[in-house]
Structures are given as structure tokens and as C-alpha cells.
Amino acid sequence: MKFGTFSLPRQIPTCKGGRFTRVLQSIGSVIREFSASANALQDCWKNGNESKEIDDVHTLFRYCTNFQSAKCLHARLVVSKQIQNVCISAKLVNLYCYLGNVALARHTFDHIQNRDVYAWNLMISGYGRAGNSSEVIRCFSLFMLSSGLTPDYRTFPSVLKACRTVIDGNKIHCLALKFGFMWDVYVAASLIHLYCRYKAVGNARILFDEMPVRDMGSWNAMISGYCQSGNAKEALTLSNGLRAMDSVTVVSLLSACTEAGDFNRGVTIHSYSIKHGLESELFVSNKLIDLYAEFGRLRDCQKVFDRMYVRDLISWNSIIKAYELNEQPLRAISLFQEMRLSRIQPDCLTLISLASILSQLGDIRACRSVQGFTLRKGWFLEDITIGNAVVVMYAKLGLVDSARAVFNWLPNTDVISWNTIISGYAQNGFASEAIEMYNIMEEEGEIAANQGTWVSVLPACSQAGALRQGMKLHGRLLKNGLYLDVFVVTSLADMYGKCGRLEDALSLFYQIPRVNSVPWNTLIACHGFHGHGEKAVMLFKEMLDEGVKPDHITFVTLLSACSHSGLVDEGQWCFEMMQTDYGITPSLKHYGCMVDMYGRAGQLETALKFIKSMSLQPDASIWGALLSACRVHGNVDLGKIASEHLFEVEPEHVGYHVLLSNMYASAGKWEGVDEIRSIAHGKGLRKTPGWSSMEVDNNVEVFYTGNQTHPMYEEMYRELTALQAKLKMIGYVPDHRFVLQDVEDDEKEHILMSHSERLAIAFALIATPAKTTIRIFKNLRVCGDCHSVTKFISKITEREIIVRDSNRFHHFKNGVCSCGDYW
Structure with missing residues (x-):
């Protein structure tokens, strides 16, 4: 007989005396909590059909979906004395655990008079589902010490999962061996999981190889164990012995292919999943998206995503992350908007991908909105991953x-x-x-x-x-x-x-x-x-x-x-x-x-x-390289062409304005210099100051071009003046082309002498022992005049001078540079 959404397996004969009638009345009040259609059942009882009674109260447990209905059922079971049935009491323990109230489950468990192994197993697994590992171990210890019962194959998996160290796992392993459950496939698979979780993959493999019978769960445990411990290649090698795979196997092996970089094997596994109808499994499709994303196969990612009948939040996160990882932020943003239209709410992982996407787009305002959203949701304080992503x-x-x-x-x-x-x-x-x-x-x-x-x-x-x-x-x-x-x-x-x-x-x-x-x-x-x-x-x-x-x-x-x-x-x-x-x-x-x-x-x-023949649209780095070459070789006409293209693609880059200005200055075209400087000033651009640094006595000394604030400024300029006189005696002639200001020759020579690398060299000559190597680091390209001067200084001071500028290293020794004057 069926009532509403549940059925009564069989009818109970009428019994005079009314005991079953009272039970039915109690049960009826519970049924009312679970289903609207239960009203029909109540009507039957009121109409005198009390002879139709229930002999299986277990059916009612399926309709307890909240804590209140569970308490109501508990009360009726107590009133009807059915609570004395160990099986029913154990199911009530399991129900409370399922609904998240482990304390009430334990209270109920403690009131069971003749607890059997089934009841103990449910209490132990209940603690495990609640994530309370210590109580699992404590409850299992109590069971072994006080119950006088023997554990069965259902006891060990929950206990093994709760073990906090491999030593605890070894103890449970010994007990499983003692009670003869060593080769039970569920127990063995749980042991494999345990050893892999604590990086004892060798022990897990020994156990796996010794198993007389292996089911799919055992294979999955060993393969996933290899994946979790970072042994993806071993997982793929082990899978060669598989005759069949289920969805769990496919997911584990797809992860292994991603980690091992084995794209062809991943495609083979995908083909297997299609052939055996596994591709339609939600988590298989999600993992396939991850696989293709890792190898940059966005079209395949999209195909898998488009074929999915059901998509959950993980599906959307995977496809969005695929485009984010492969630097296609616009498509990723479009998918995020589609996700919102599908009424899927983002989670922390969505926001992490979104933060990366918006940073790729350079959208500062939207990035600040992401930070604000995480603050409103409270994720910023709850999950450190979100804070790191911001x-x-x-x-x-x-x-x-x-x-x-x-x-x-x-x-x-x-x-x-x-x-x-x-x-x-x-x-x-x-x-x-x-x-x-x-x-x-x-x-x-x-x-x-x-x-x-x-x-x-x-x-x-x-x-x-x-x-x-x-x-x-x-x-x-x-x-x-x-x-x-x-x-x-x-x-x-x-x-x-x-x-x-x-x-x-x-x-x-x-x-x-x-x-x-x-x-x-x-x-x-x-x-x-x-x-x-x-x-x-x-x-x-x-x-x-x-x-x-x-x-x-x-x-x-x-x-x-x-x-x-x-x-x-x-x-x-x-x-x-x-x-x-x-x-x-x-x-x-x-x-x-x-x-x-x-x-x-x-x-x-x-x-x-070469630029005109490129298959890609030239960006600022391409035209910048050409402009730099024009500046070095003095080709002003071609430099103007390069600068026109350059300012079209990146008009706000101060370095390129400086480069063009320097080219005009080297050619003596001061009107062009003034024009470029005026344009840069109008845009609010400021030239990056030139500086050089060096380490002396564990301190980093920094010298700026033309700066006179260094504590040893006067000593450094005296050293430079003395050096200048010696350099001229052996053939040095200042190259005024590298003075980028329209001033008199005397002033140009003073400007050249105040370049940051020369200040650093002068300081090193004063502050370091004679004939030791001088190491200098410069943030800009070394100018031609400073390059010539450093060669001369290395000769007259008998020092090796190593200068690293923005482009390369220069090793100056005995008047020669390692670059061969080609830089």
C-alpha cells in the first residue's frame, strides 16, 4: 500500500487490544511532519482502518530531513518503545550524525543497552563524518576495551581515515591482520589511502602488490595515492595493468597526465571515457577541461564545456581558469558574465581567477571592486588564499x-x-x-x-x-x-x-x-x-x-x-x-x-x-628596439618613423620620449629636443633618474647622476678631477655627443664627469683596497663617453671594473672591454 511519497511494505493483521493502534497513532504524528500526503493516511486511520498497521518503522527514517523532524521521530520511538530495538536505535544515531548533531547521536548511543558492532560502527563513522578524528580513535579504543565484541570489515575504514600519523595506521594495520580482515578489499583500500596520505607510498605499493584480489576501489586508491604524492608517472605506469576504468579512475589518471605533461595519454583516456559513456559524468568533464587548459588547448576545453548537460560551479571555474591561464582575459570575463546569468554564484576560487583576469586587462577600477566584493562577503578575513590573490x-x-x-x-x-x-x-x-x-x-x-x-x-x-x-x-x-x-x-x-x-x-x-x-x-x-x-x-x-x-x-x-x-x-x-x-x-x-x-x-x-613582414602586429618593444638602434647609429629620419609608430601604441611611456629626445640631442637638433621635452612635460611624464650602485663593507651605496648630497661628495670630485687630468695625458678626449643639453663645452665636460657610474668608480677607488675588483650596477645604458673613460681608468689604476648596465655586462681590464665596443 502506498501513501503519498512512501510505501508500507506489507500490512499487519488486526490485533485486538489496541497495542498496534496506539503505535500507529504515534507513528502517524511523525508522518505528518514529513509529507503532505500523509494526511490521507491519517484520514484512513480516523475512518476506522486501524487494522492496517506498519511493521517496518525504518521507512520513516528516509523522511527525516531536518533536526526537528528527527527529534519528533525520536520521541515517538521512545513512546512506542521501539527505541529498545538495537537496529532502530543505531539508525537513529546515524540519523543524528548525518544531520550534524554528533552530541545527540552520542547521547542516544550511550542509552543503547545491548550495543552490537553495527551500532559501534555507526558511532565511529559518525565522528569521522564530523571531522573529529580524535573522537574516532577514542570511540574505537572504547569499543576494543569494553564491548567484548570483535570488529568487522566496516569498522576499520573509518578508523584508518582518522589516523593522524603513519604509526597509528600501522597499529590499526596490525589489528586488521589479527582479526583476519587484512585482504578485505575495503580495508586494504583504506590502508593504501592511509600510507599514501603520509607519503609512505612504498608501503602502499607493497600492500597493493600482495593483495590476492583487487577490485576497482583498490586500483583507484593506489593510483590516486601516486597522484597525491606527486608520482604522476608511476600512476600512469601502474594503470597499464588495468583492464577497465570507472569515472574515479579516469579523473585520477587525467590529473596524472596533467602533472606528468603527457598530453597524448590524456587524449587516449578521453577517448576511453567517450567510448564507455564516462564523459557525461560531471567531475570527469571538469577534469578534462583542466587537462586541455594545462596544454593550452582552449578549443578542446570549450568543446568539452559545450557538450556538458549539467554544469556546476566547478565547471564554470574550470573554464574561466582555462582562459585566464592562457592569457585570454576578455573571453574569461565573458564566461564569468555568462555564469552570473546562469544564476551560479561565484566562490573564492572564482574570485581568485577573476582577480588575475582583471590584472591582465589592467583594469584598476574593476580590481578594486573585486577587493571590495571579497570584503563584503567576509572571504578576505576567512580565507587567506583570497588575500594572497588580491x-x-x-x-x-x-x-x-x-x-x-x-x-x-x-x-x-x-x-x-x-x-x-x-x-x-x-x-x-x-x-x-x-x-x-x-x-x-x-x-x-x-x-x-x-x-x-x-x-x-x-x-x-x-x-x-x-x-x-x-x-x-x-x-x-x-x-x-x-x-x-x-x-x-x-x-x-x-x-x-x-x-x-x-x-x-x-x-x-x-x-x-x-x-x-x-x-x-x-x-x-x-x-x-x-x-x-x-x-x-x-x-x-x-x-x-x-x-x-x-x-x-x-x-x-x-x-x-x-x-x-x-x-x-x-x-x-x-x-x-x-x-x-x-x-x-x-x-x-x-x-x-x-x-x-x-x-x-x-x-x-x-x-x-623585417618588422613589415611580421605575422603579428608590432608592439612598443619592436618599435622601441628600432628607435634605440636609430639613436645609436644616428639615423634621425628612420628614428622619426619608428617614434611615430611607437607613440601610437604606447604614448605614455617616458623612456621612449627620452630616447627620441636623446637622438635629436646627439644630432644637434635642439629644436626637436625642446619639442619632445615639451610634449612629455604636457603629459606629466618624468624622466627616470640615472643611478649606479655598489656594495662596500656589506652596505649598498647608491649614486645619482649630478647628485651632490653624498657624504664623500668632495673627495669623489677631487678624485675625478685628478683622474680626468691623467686620462687626457694618455689620449682621452671627452665626447660631447653624449651631453644631452645645449650648453658650453666646459659645462658639457662637467656634466659628463657627474654621470653616476663615474661617481661610483671614484668612490670605489677611495673606499676599497688597491687593485681589487670594482663591481658597479647601473639602471640605464652606459653612455659611450663613460665606456671610454672606464677603459682608460682600468688601465691606469690596474683594476678590473665590472659594470652591469640595463642591457649587459662590461668587463673592463687593462684598457679593454669584454664587449669589444659592441653594445
């Missing part, structure tokens, strides 16, 4: 002050928070501030640095030329045992290379595995930065001989090295090889290196033809 957002926009303000406002910080602000400073050119933040983090001592910290702060040391600070970090890495991490050591090698210690960079390079392009790219870039283009090409060939596949960054560094060394033929060879042999489509960075290479070699017309 810091990253402002850092990508170049708003480091806003990023720092948000960082200071975070109620709690973790190592990712610190890494984010350190890298934000470093990536925006604030190297000293990045190092300062690292030092603050170390002084507070609450958070330990990790791999991300080192790879954030070491590039800052590279930028600032803080060799001593970098060497201290190297010492810390040796102490912490991270000196063999490929990414950390690559950052160290980059630091040494960009601080002028190329030998140390090479030494580190040969200490680490070189199975991918990352360390090779770093060393090629360092050699290019030092002007060793031939050595960079040799390293590239060595990389190919070792079977390492180059990527797009490899060719950027290689083309840059060829550009700095005047290796035009080699650069053309690399550019063609990149496309024909490796199928890499040139990006604007590759095109920019080629234009720069032709421009430095004086092949300005070739550079212009």
Missing part, C-alpha cells in the same frame, strides 16, 4: 604600494603571502624592497622560507647586484638542504651570473640534473648577458646533443645572446630552426630580439623590412 593582483598591476597595504592588513599570513609580496616587489623592479621584506620575514621567525621564497628573493639579489646577500642565501640553502632543488639552484646560478660571477654560475649548473630546458635557458641567458654569444650558441648545441628539447624561452635567450654579440647569421639560423624544427610560432619577444639584433649590427633597413 596582493598578486595589485603586484601585477604595478601597484606595489596597494599590494603592500593589503599584505599589512591581512589578519594572518602564511609563507605564500610573504612569497607573493617579495616576488611582487622584485618583478616590479623594487629589488631592495624585496630583499628588505625577506629580511623582515627572517627576523620575525614565525614562518620558514620554502622553495617559493628562494626563487622570489634570489632574482631580487640579481637585480640589485647584491652579491653578498645572495651568497648569504646560498649558505642558508646549504644549511637547509635545498641546494639540490633544480629551481632553487637555477635561481642561484642566475644570481651569480647576473652579479658577474659567471664561473660560480657554471659550477652550480653542472651540479644539478639538466633534463629540462630551465637550467639551460638560465646559463644561455647569463652568457648572453656577459656578451659571450659564441659560448651561448655552443651551450645550445650541447643542450640538443643531450636530448633536451628547447622551448620558446630558450630561443628568446639565444636570440638575445646573438644580438648582444653581433652574431647575425647565427641569430637568423636560430630563428628559422625554432619554426621549422620545433614548430614554435614566433612571439613578439622573438621578433623583438631579431629587430634588436639587426639594429645593433647597423642593418636598420633590414630591421624595418
